[in-house]
Amino acid sequence: MSDGRSLKLTTRERLSRWIARIDWLLVFPIAAAAAWSFGENAVAMVLTVVLPICLLLDGRGSRRRENLLMEFASGQPLARTSIQKIVDDVLEDCARRQRSTAVMHFQIDGLHVADGDWDADSQDAIMDRLIQRMSTALRGQDAIMRTGSDGVIIVLAPTRRVDLDTIMNVVDRVQSAVAEPVSLDGRTVRVSCCAGICSEAMSPSRSGSAMLAAADCAMRIARRQGDDAVRVFTADMQARVETDHRLSIQIDDALDAGQIRPWFQPQIDARSGKLAGFEALARWHHPDLGVLAPGQFLASIHAAGRGADLGDQVLKATLEALIEWDRTGIEVPCVGVNFSLDQLMDPRLAERVIWQLDRHDIAPNRIAIEILETVTLRDGDETIMRNLRALRDAGFRLDLDDFGTGAASIAHIARFGVHRIKIDRSFVSGIDSDPAQREIVAAILGLAERLGIDTLAEGVETPEQQATLTAMGCPHLQGYGIARPMPFADTIPWALSRPIAADLSLRTMQPRGRA
Template sequence: MSIIVIIDDRAINRNILKRLALAVAQDVKTHCFASPSEAIAFMKHQAPDLVVTDYSMPEMDGADLTTHIRAIEDCQDVPVMVITAFSDRTFRIKALEAGATDFLQSPVDHNEFLSRARNLLALRKEQLAAKSRASNLERELMNVERQHEEELRNSIERLGQVIDSLPAMVTAVDTGGRCAFANAAWGEFMNKPSHEWVGLDFYGQLTEVARERNKRLDLKIFSSGRALPPYEVEIPDPMGHIRFFLVTKSPLLDGYGNVTHVVTTSTEITDRKRAEAHLLHIAHHDSLTDLPNRTLLTLRIEEQINACRKSGKIFALHFLDLDRFKPINDALGHRSGDRLLEMVGERLQSCVKQSDLVARMGGDEFAILQTDIRGPDDTLTLARRIVDVLEEPFYIDGQELRTGASIGITRYPEDGIGSEELLRHADMAMYQAKAEGGNVYRLFSTTMDHDARQSIALEAELRHAVLSEQFELYYQPQVNLQTNEIVGAEALLRWNRPGHGVVSPLVFLPMAEETGLIIPISEWVVTAACAEAKRWHDMGHDDLRVAVNLSPTQFRKQNVPSLLEMALDNSGLRASALEIEITEHIVMHGSEVVERELKQIQRMGSRVFIDDFGTGYSSLSYLSRFSINGLKIDRCFIKNLEHDPNDAAIANAIIGLGKSLGLEVIAEGIETPEQVAYLREAGCLYAQGYYYGRPMPADQFRELLDSKSSLLVASTG
């Protein structure tokens, strides 16, 4: 079992560190203290395997605490990890000289803590094992001294062989700085046989940095007579390669207890340090582009906030989303999509200063932390540069690709004082840029936050509306232009929103599409419309039909024919009385699945109409490919029918097209008798609009059907 002592005057930090410590290994037991004195008293009776302490505490700082720990006999080489929020190296040096083993910067990266804590516990186990081996060797040496001189020489030779076989470099230096012993591992590392080191000025053979460090630490041991806690160093080998070692220094005593030599043991940990660095890099970088990820970006933002809070400087955060990336990725495949993301990352890096940071947030989203800006112009200049650079074509596998970027910008402290707040506001500004067509940048404003909160509230209310059935269908009559008889009605969705009254679908349908709530809403619409049409038939109006609108999302996410069959079966309505209205977008971008489902709907007996015909990217080819029964002329062509020759020509063309293809044509938005007369003369058979009746609740429509005459406008014509 490994014992970890945690010392921090703040309870929340102790709890966090305790949870992290318990995750280091299964056999870990923790002891937490708010008071350094209480911790010292505990360690005098129970030596831990690792101490984790905060540097800044009211009673004593981390350096003083470490000094007290090293004064405890059984804790002289216990690893001590000091956590500090100070970036000044002075505090680190002070703690190191007091005997600290390792450091972590606050706020603590959890992955880094776990990695280092595991390594220090492993080190502790190695130390205890080494102590045990040393004790055994010492006892063996004492026994050998009592034996015959020849046996003594043989034992010393065997001891040298043991030390030579250790996977560590071992040297011994006397009080004059001369080398008394060097094992084979040291000789191999320094490229000089170990026996040639004996008698040499040991420090004179080292680099200047290593010479001064070893002199200072060895002098401390000669003076105190106590071993130093293990520490890590970087040592260049004769080839100039940097290698990492864990070093321990211990005194060698004569029979009178005087320190005669300092024994230094250096165990190579280069592979371990590289593995730690690799794991830390993976945790903080995107695997595709090798750019910093959201985690590292957030850390850098926090660092900038702390620095700017002291200096009074400002920085900016650019949050950008690529335009048109999904179609490229879908059309060319993920390999080309990934390569495009890599090239975008390279271009973004070419736009920024060395002190700035480019990060990939995931998907096709990137962020840029722009530091040390002098004013708003610097921010806008960079944003314009990014837009211009990403507008340039990309060439992948000989193919020219074009994308762009929608950029949202926040500035500290104007738009937020925390990393999460700045990121959230930059994301809002990016969505505003995206909503305006993309390939632009927008600065965050407080109105965006207000709009976002309203959007969140709308989504919550909309979800509640689905569960509590706050929706209602209104019905607008559809009329035969030749007889003025009602032939059916279009079912139009309304929301009885609490506190707002009856709300038009223009307010909430975009949110429903975005959140996927359009699926349960549309299912309710179809079911309710079929049930209401069955009531008309039961009243004796069994020739009436009802039209419902279907969303493109429904064709992508559910089986539409099955939905219609269920609604017809539950209501008892015959299929021929149900008409489906879809947009040109559905058929223009429809897959084979859409084509198959539309044909299946027609085989059931229901009919399919194209709503708002002529307003989209119309193509006559889909009229022959897909199973279409009719067209609805959009109200924008009807509004100025009598005065605008272009609108009149379009309306006539659609009516003529319908006749030629055997399709029914319904004109929407009829408001005047003149429009009625024109369309009747042009050969249009059906119409709907305010002239015949506004959308009305179901009970009012039934009252209309029960009126004396089924003719809506007897005077027309």
């Protein structure tokens, strides 16, 4: 934790909670009677009349919040309107007492893939335990509420100082509490949470609905960045979210019109420099916004339930590209195609993919199915395992993408029959100057060699990184330092212009067909 505080309550927080439980409207008359008996008439007047009135006025918002929070005590998520009322009451208290507040929206990631599948009851039980832990990272007066199946809203009680440092201290404590493993029914789950933040000063307007919407917006941006990401609401975020909404309602038309199609990023043999293959990466050729990268539209694709359709289109375009490369005489041994979880959960996926290759007369070993580490954690999913087994048996290659960023174990890698692991770019960055990075990559290369698995390093951006990886024995490289993703039309001039391919124009056209 960044501020070094324990997750246990401090003495000050314990005292604060104890004081908050005292019914001061009963205590004050007793104190006032004592003051009258000792002749302190002015003190008695204040205790008897003025302070109780102040407490009554100050306590109205708190009691309203407590009544609303009773809905949450049953274990069920609070309705959005109830959460808005709570934030509105806190803002009212802040205005009266010259205080401020902040709203934080946490999204729990990993409930659906960690250590097997979890049914709804199991997920609820895990969420209950996580919320109990998160509560220990807060002050007694702060409100914590569950929203939806895996969301949590935290509203800070009126506070004198609510700057970014103060908020981040809370976020750090909450994320540390969530990161601890949870045991349930003999199984262990590790989850993470991203967060969106909006303080009263950041909010577009001073209302519960505006603060919640702003925190939601920041949370959605954070989710794009990966586990434990935190984002603070800014004015330009709203425009990004509005663009997301715009894209989400255009997905169907874009897929039907063929606006979303693959670009191809080369992969090379580290020692010879020869073209080892391409990776197919989806791009949306938007008529108004230009070419959009996957991070700008994949969330909308999956939200619309069109992930499988996108995968089918990318595979079809990849097979057509292989046919054209063969016709031109460019040797492309293999192309990596990303398969999403939505695709892998389709029981007819393997049958459909095998049919596509038969139809185009392409050998299965020229397609590498790229899956993320999170997929390997679903080894109890019969549909996924059946699909991967059928595709592997048919001759397709299997690449494990972004290796090192998830929780795949050696046992998972062996069980899935992975042909190649792709070392994540985070381990490649600075490898030429950082001994620790070299040690990590050397360990991965050694593991792969012992298991008889091929390797490819992603994110190679400089000649120094390329030279270091080659000297370490990494056989395949990919990254901007070699070539950026490019439209299919540019791949042929790029391949023919490489020195290693200078004699390709003199070769006899290679026949298509199975290897």
